[in-house]
Amino acid sequence: MSDDDAQRFVVQIHDARRMHFDFRLEVDGVLRSWAVPRGPSDNPRDKRLAVPTDDHPLEYRTFEGVIPDHEYGSGTVIVWDQGTYRPLGHAPDGSPLPFAESLERGHATFWLHGAKLHGEFALTRFRVGDEQDNPGPEAWLLIKANDRLAVHDRPGTPDPRHARSARSGRTLHQVALAEEQGDGRD
Template identity: 45%
Template sequence: MIFVVQQHQATTLHWDLRLEVDGVLVSWAVPKEPSTDPHIKRLAVHVDDHELAHADYEDDHKSTWDRGTYDNLTEPDAATAIEAGHIKVDLHGERLTGIFALTRTAMHGNPRNWILVKVSAPQV
């Protein structure tokens, strides 16, 4: 399965995180650049799904910031995990690598608000 992060200059600059799930790109708008620091949480606003072809879309306002593949680490599957409000994925991109979690928070009373965070690696 693929993932893509597109830097998007709309009304404000943000990053669109998109995960391929069941033939579409499930999408979140992230107002600040996704962080690889496990101590930093980012707001991620769940937005409408996009067609898979959108993964390659670029124009004057949108460019690919990162892309790659991912493994779903949440049982039983990605679609069920998203519906339940928590998904953990292992990203294999150029900028984003390792395990990230998205958790619905309903912060500020908005059920579309999620938190994106890199999960720290286990201590060896």
């Protein structure tokens, strides 16, 4: 796969009603999206809850700014990480499995080539609640593989209030302040 056809990913920090990270993977012409409350981690011991959200258009991959009050998702957004990814899933016969099919089956592995996140990760679906009587909403776990790029000696996720954008180098506060002053730059 050349860089021109590489599938892209983005991780945005979203200071909305509740601070969270939005993990988005380009799949079949849209950004498949999950809200990750504690953010993705490059430490394999950290199993991160990832709650599916609405698909977003591909153009949203570069969005950084402030979503106005009274609009869906209002709050400040920065692009914490961005890059490309490579699906790693295989069918039982060893042939490559389309990424959308891996997601449909409930387990997708992929290799991230980001500004901050690198290496193998997996998304695994599960349901919250009592499976028999009340299956609850769908949820996923986002987990870093224990590969050579994993970290073990420190927390795997930054403090979102001090994290800097991979696009602009700005913090959430700096993006919000620039928007207030009419210098959103995007």
